[in-house]
Structure formats: C-alpha cells, structure tokens
Amino acid sequence: MEKSYSIRTRFNLVLLLVYLASLLITLSIVYVYTKQEMYAQANQKLTLMVDMVSSMRKYITEDVRPALLEQKVMHAPAISSTVATSHVAGHFKKLQPDYYIKTASDNPLNKANLPEPVEQTFLDDFRLDREKKLIIREGSLHGQDYLLSSHPTVSKADCMICHSTPDAAPEAIRSKYTSGGFGYKLDEVVGVSVVGVPLENIKAAVLTRSLAIAAILTAIFTIMMVLVNMTVRKQILQPLDDITAAAQAISKGNLDTPLTVIRNDEIGKLTHAIELMRRSFVKVLERMNRK
Template sequence: MLKKLKLKQKFTILLLLILIVGVSFSGITLATVLNQNTKDEMTAKALSLIDTMSSVREYTLTQITPELMDDITTKFLPQAVAEYSAREVFEILRKRAEYRDFFYKEATLNPTNLRDKADSFETRIVEGFRKNKNLKQVTGFRSLPGGDVFYLARPLAVTKEICLACHSTPDAAPKTMIERYGTAGGFNWHLNDIVAAQMVSLPASGVIKKVNQSFLIIVGLVSALFAAVIFLVNFFLNREVVVPLKRITRVAEEVSIGHMDVDFEPLTNDEIGNLAKAFKRMKRSLNMAMKTLRVINHDREL
C-alpha cells in the first residue's frame, strides 16, 4: 500500500502517527502529573486542617476537661469533650465562604453522640485502622450526593485515662451524661483502642473540573503545535523536495524523448541540487554520445 503512495503522502502518514503517539503519551503523562499535583495540594490543605483540629482536641483534653471533671457529675458539659470542641471550632470555620463546603467528623463505631456515628464507608476506614496498627493515614476520593469529595482520615485511639471516665461503663459514667445521651453507645472503650477515624473532607468536583479543563487546554495546544509542525514540514517538503523532483522528472522525460534544448537547473546546493547537477552532466554526456553516434553513422553512409 505504501509503495503506491507519493512521498508527500508517506511523510504525512508518518507525521500523523507521530502526532497520535506523541499526544497520547504526553496526554497520559500530563494527566498523571496533574492528578498527582491536585491530590498533593488537597492533601496539604487537609493536613493543615486536621492538624488544627488535633490541636483543638489536645487543648481541650489537657486544659479544659481536667478543670471541669468535678462539675461533670452534677452537670455534664459537652464543651469539655474533645470531639465536641473540635467539631464546633470547625463549624465556625465553615462560616467563611472558602470553607463552606469543607467537613470535619470523628467517625465513631460506637459513639455517645449519634452525629458522630460512622456510616458504612467510614466504618471500613476505622476497621482498616484497627486491622493495620501501622496505618497512620489514608486519603482518597468519595462520591456523595452533593458531589465528589477528597478525604483524609487518621485513626483516633483512646490515649488518655481521662477519656475512660465517661466511656468505660455506663455505671462509671456521669449521670448527667447518661441523662443526655443514654446508654446505647459510647461505652466499653479501653485504653489504646482505636474507636474512630478523624476525617476531613474537601470538595473535589470543582477542582477535578478545573484539572480536566487544564488537561484539555494543554492537550489542545500540543495537538495544535503538532498540526502546525505537520503543515510546516509538508510545506517545506513540497517546496524543497517534491517540486524540485517533479521539475527534474519533467526535464528527464523531455530529454528521454530527444528534446535536448531543456536543461536541469540546480537551484540549490543540497542533495536535490546535486541530483540536478548529476542529471545535467548525464544529459551533456548523452548529448555528446548522440553527436558522436551521428558522426559515425554519417561516415558510414559516405
């Protein structure tokens, strides 16, 4: 099939193949880089938020809860609970427009407050932390009714004895807490048990859309660049190779039928010009040979 094609067509096919392979390879590479950069950026933002919430928890556990422990027996104060403090601080943060679609949750398998109850997806994450004690963090994307979100989760373990004052058994828990939340959940915890996953969720739909738009723009620019290269190569090939070759072919055909008044004009010093010079020398030699042959034939006739 290729043998039947002209030189320009062969070069066009070759360049189109290069275009397809180049755009495909660069597209895959670009998509990988953009996705990784996006994930790294979102991870950095999520880490900043979750570290902030961890600091709020630590402050509550070390400075607020101990001061209020004596009062809990007479009046349970949720403000003394680390999870409550972190959640409330985050809700204040969400009042700012740029954080409106961000979420924080301490997804718990057996919570005191039902708003912390882990759903099936979050339950799998907590169980994953329980099975693999060396797993310190997980990240990923999750589809929700409101759109895709990027999440970062860390294990939450019972690390302080003070937590067991409310979460060991219902009998040991403050009566005011039992009156508020009941005895259905939040008990039988043990020191160092992983009971929850600390999770921050960031909106991802808009970010993914921007990444896809950037991908399409860059691939479009690369494709346009390749198309421009194909056009320029074809233009150069046509002007510098195809047209001179056609001219040489036309002159050679004229010479082949005896028209010696035409000549090969070497317009360039490249290989095409050298070819024209070679044909010109061949024509000169052929012309001399034909003159010699005519002289010999004339002498024979005499």
C-alpha cells in the first residue's frame, strides 16, 4: 500500500517544496544579478578613473614638460607623469581612501612603488606579450578586493634624464633615491600603471539583498500556508469528517437522519450520493418489512 499521509500533510509538503524551490531560484537570480550590477558599476568607475589618470599624465607630458625642459627646470613632479601620478594618487587617497592608484616597478626609485603580487603578474604579462596594452583583472591588495585596470609603462628617450644612471640624473633625484630605479633601457616595460576600484561591497550587497528577499518570501509563504491550511480544514477536512460520520451511522443501521446537501461541488456530490444511498436502503428495508 502507498505510504499514508494526510491530505493536510500533502498540501503542506507541496507548499514547502515550492517555498524551498522559489527561495533557491530567487536567491541564485539575486546573486548573479547583483554581482553583474556591481561589476558593471565598478567597471564604469574604473574607466572614469583610468581616463582621468591618463588625462593627467598627458597634461604633464604634453602641456607642462616641454616648456620646463626648454628652461632646464628639473622639477620631477612637473616633468615625469609617473611622479605626478604618484603625487596625485597621494592627494586622491585622502579624499577617496577606497580607491587605488599606483605606478609599480620591480626596479623602483621609490621602494614604496615595489609591486604587490598581483601587480607583478601584470608586469610579467605585459613583458611576455608586448602587444598587450591593457589588463583588467580582479585582485586583492592589502587584504581588499579590487577591480584593477593596468597599462604598461614603457621607457622612452625622455625617461633617461632621470632613470639612466645616478650620475646622469638631476641632483634632486640622485640625492633622494639611492637603492634602484636606474639602468633603464629604451623600449622596455619598466613598470605598470594600476588603477583599482573596490569590489568588497559585492558580498555585502548580495547578503543584504538575499536576506531581504528570503524574509519577504518566508512571510508570503507563511501567510499562504496558514490560509491554505484553514481552507483545507474548513472546505475539505471538516465536511469529509461529517460525511464519514454519516456513512458510519448508516453502516450501523441508523437510517433516520437525512444528509443535507448545501454545496454544489465535489463534496456536495459525495453528500448527495450518500444521501441517495441512504434513501435506497430505507426503501429496501421498507420493502423487506412489508413482505
């Protein structure tokens, strides 16, 4: 025989399954959608930042540097776009601490510009494939997740003013930087310009949204469970109990109480059928008594 669950248990099991399935489906959709949305946002911000940094670099190399070199002014932040970037990054960090701007090199003048592991992978990749001009990659820096954009920094003739040998470099550079950053050769990837926007709020956003949606779904399904249970009890279980009691009474020979059909549905039809059966019994009994 089939396992016997009560009607109410079956209804509740189905509802529970639907609840779990909708929770699973909705949460996966929320996860995918939120992640996509956050990435699109991060990408947009990243493009803005990268364009801003490159405009600032162009401002130095095209608008400021030529005039200063003509006058033999060797003020690094006004001549080198990399130095300017690192200065701007310093100011920017105070206003927007979540964002990341850096020019990293494994042979740096300034040790603070040594590459983090993910920046070293950018350097390696740009050196392996000199055609590559842009890498966008997720990466962790100082324990924070970023969406990172990176361009190769390539040495040109201009750079040699400061980066060839300490002796050839301007006094200000020679005296300040002693540990590295010299020995550049022409047309080599000497560093990477990295810009990063934070990604860590993705997990938080997914969690908050998932919790809110789980709460709403749970509330809806709780109300549905209560309503369905009330309806099943009132519309199906109680009438069935009444009909069962009536049928039992008939089987015990109590044929005097007629069943009243007050509904025009399946339960009504069943009541009517049993009432017809009762009347037939009554007639059969009357006929037998007459004989």
